[in-house]
Amino acid sequence: xxxxxxxxxxxxxxxxxxxxxxxxxxxxxxxxxxxxxxxxxxxxxxxxxxxxxxxxxxxxxxxxxxxxxxxxxxxxxxxxxxxxxxxxxxxxxxxxxxxxxxxxxxxxxxxxxxxxxxxxxxxxxxxxxxxxxxxxxxxxxxxxxxxxxxxxxxxxxxxxxxxxxxxxxxxxxxxxxxxxxxxxxxxxxxxxxxxxxxxxxxxxxxxxxxxxxxxxxxxxxxxxxxxxxxxxxxxxxxxxxxxxxxxxxxxxxxxxxxxxxxxxxxxxxxxxxxxxxxxxxxxxxxxxxxxxxxxxxxxxxxxxxxxxxxxxxxxxxxxxxxxxxxxxxxxxxxxxxxxxxxxxxxxxxxxxxxxxxxxxxxxxxxxxxxxxxxxxxxxxxxxxxxxxxx
Amino acid sequence: xxxxxxxxxxxxxxxxxxxxxxxxxxxxxxxxxxxxxxxxxxxxxxxxxxxxxxxxxxxxxxxxxxxxxxxxxxxxxxxxxxxxxxxxxxxxxxxxxxxxxxxxxxxxxxxxxxxxxxxxxxxxxxxxxxxxxxxxxxxxxxxxxxxxxxxxxxxxxxxxxxxxxxxxxxxxxxxxxxxxxxxxx
Numbered sequence: 001x002x003x004x005x006x007x008x009x010x011x012x013x014x015x016x017x018x019x020x021x022x023x024x025x026x027x028x029x030x031x032x033x034x035x036x037x038x039x040x041x042x043x044x045x046x047x048x049x050x051x052x053x054x055x056x057x058x059x060x061x062x063x064x065x066x067x068x069x070x071x072x073x074x075x076x077x078x079x080x081x082x083x084x085x086x087x088x089x090x091x092x093x094x095x096x097x098x099x100x101x102x103x104x105x106x107x108x109x110x111x112x113x114x115x116x117x118x119x120x121x122x123x124x125x126x127x128x129x130x131x132x133x134x135x136x137x138x139x140x141x142x143x144x145x146x147x148x149x150x151x152x153x154x155x156x157x158x159x160x161x162x163x164x165x166x167x168x169x170x171x172x173x174x175x176x177x178x179x180x181x182x183x184x185x186x187x188x189x190x191x192x193x194x195x196x197x198x199x200x201x202x203x204x205x206x207x208x209x210x211x212x213x214x215x216x217x218x219x220x221x222x223x224x225x226x227x228x229x230x231x232x233x234x235x236x237x238x239x240x241x242x243x244x245x246x247x248x249x250x251x252x253x254x255x256x257x258x259x260x261x262x263x264x265x266x267x268x269x270x271x272x273x274x275x276x277x278x279x280x281x282x283x284x285x286x287x288x289x290x291x292x293x294x295x296x297x298x299x300x301x302x303x304x305x306x307x308x309x310x311x312x313x314x315x316x317x318x319x320x321x322x323x324x325x326x327x328x329x330x331x332x333x334x335x336x337x338x339x340x341x342x343x344x345x346x347x348x349x350x351x352x353x354x355x356x357x358x359x360x361x362x363x364x365x366x367x368x369x370x371x372x373x374x375x376x377x378x379x380x381x382x383x384x385x386x387x388x389x390x
Numbered sequence: 391x392x393x394x395x396x397x398x399x400x401x402x403x404x405x406x407x408x409x410x411x412x413x414x415x416x417x418x419x420x421x422x423x424x425x426x427x428x429x430x431x432x433x434x435x436x437x438x439x440x441x442x443x444x445x446x447x448x449x450x451x452x453x454x455x456x457x458x459x460x461x462x463x464x465x466x467x468x469x470x471x472x473x474x475x476x477x478x479x480x481x482x483x484x485x486x487x488x489x490x491x492x493x494x495x496x497x498x499x500x501x502x503x504x505x506x507x508x509x510x511x512x513x514x515x516x517x518x519x520x521x522x523x524x525x526x527x528x529x530x531x532x533x534x535x536x537x538x539x540x541x542x543x544x545x546x547x548x549x550x551x552x553x554x555x556x557x558x559x560x561x562x563x564x565x566x567x568x569x570x571x572x573x574x575x
Contacts, residue, residue, distance in 0.1 A: 247456075
């Protein structure tokens with residue numbers, strides 16, 4: 001059990017406000033804002049940090065190649081070790097895991113990790129649907145890719161048509177409790193979600209994520225440093241897996257890489273019944289139907305039962321036994337490269353009791369989850385209020 | 391941090407917040423051995439697939455490797471011009487550079503008869519509400535004098551009127567269905 005090696009914890013968390021256009025800051029200004037807030041939370045200064053680990057979605061989104069080089073000064077890491085992580089949409093999660101591995105391995109004591117995206121200076125939708133030589137150009141963005149998979153889930157699980165709308169409405173309600181969230185839609189009604197235009201049938205406009213600017217940062221430290229902190233979030237488990245996106249017999253709805261990543265995670269965390277033992281979930285849901293699909297894949301219920309959890313209200317902050325995306329999730333803020341790290345950071349905020357209005361009362365263990373590519377890259381961690389026992 | 395001193399000539403001017411600097415890059419793309427073989431035959435209205443040396447899986451379009459095992463695929467086989475819809479999206483979002491597409495259009499994973507993976511293509515001559523997972527389709531080619539070594543030789547796929555493939559045998563489920571049938575036998 002356990003992550004192996006040295007024990008690590010999150011002692012500082014910082015995020016920017018998320019919005020369609022952060023015209024008031026440059027890319028360096030954006031990452032520095034999140035990093036500065038994480039350092040303040042950790043009660044540290046730039047010189048306390050041993051190394052920096054940075055992640056973002058593919059460079060061609062903003063058209064700045066290897067942006068970690070030109071962001072080094074803004075992140076105070078000139079002359080310090082700096083690592084860049086690339087795993088498409090899951091990158092925010094895997095970046096946090098790489099930062100944690102520098103502590104687990106005993107290489108460093110205090111690591112700053114940052115993930116970001118500035119979608120206002122890019123066109124991510126069409127960057128994801130580039131015309132490939134000698135291939136037919138027919139796919140319109142990520143929604144066009146995930147729609148056929150969602151359609152299969154709906155048939156396989158015999159789910160009612162409006163489950164996706166329930167998820168979207170719930171996450172937008174949660175977002176009202178998170179001052180950082182991009183979408184604040186206090187007047188949105190469930191009927192408006194249902195009546196919003198079909199973009200990629202069966203995916204409606206209101207069932208998709210927005211396009212956001214933003215960054216998230218964390219300070220991850222060794223146990224000996226964390227013990228001086230008032231309320232660290234202890235890392236109980238961390239796992240990554242990946243698979244190809246097209247091969248014979250691929251289970252597109254419930255990918256093998258996702259199932260095996262979750263199994264490894266629960267084993268490390270010593271968790272045998274995730275639904276009972278996890279108090280809060282921050283899951284990567286850019287299209288509403290992925291909430292029931294990942295609930296099944298992660299083992300919170302049997303295959304085919306995820307939509308029943310949604311329908312019963314189990315995933316609501318108010319009254320649910322397994323609140324999912326209390327921050328509003330990716331459906332309410334999507335700075336792509338940062339979105340995975342926001343999930344990981346929100347899980348840590350929950351077990352530190354620092355999630356403000358969207359706090360799950362008494363949360364002791366929380367899951368942070370991210371996926372990327374054609375639902376083929378996965379990164380997950382479990383954080384706890386108490387130090388891991390193994 | 392030291393204070394930034396703005397030269398007198400710039401004082402009182404509106405600060406620049408962003409500049410647009412369009413760039414252009416040109417490159418030569420080499421399709422590689424498998425894709426070249428595919429395109430040459432596709433230019434003669436033939437569809438080639440790779441055969442996996444591991445278990446005989448049929449991979450189309452051929453990429454020269456089996457992604458499950460990381461092994462080279464050197465054997466080719468010709469496939470028929472018909473198959474079924476594995477799954478699909480009814481799209482209401484236009485694609486830049488494809489002004490020929492009327493909204494909504496159907497982008498579908500086409501599984502050719504005998505193939506073990508699908509590829510994304512356009513389905514037409516079918517009202518969106520009539521499209522189904524498992525629906526049988528056939529290729530509609532460009533006129534012979536417009537055919538070339540390009541991916542666009544097939545204009546779209548249309549229903550061929552044959553009975554549907556059952557859901558549990560359609561698309562990615564087909565491979566698993568056949569595997570379970572073989573293990574039962």
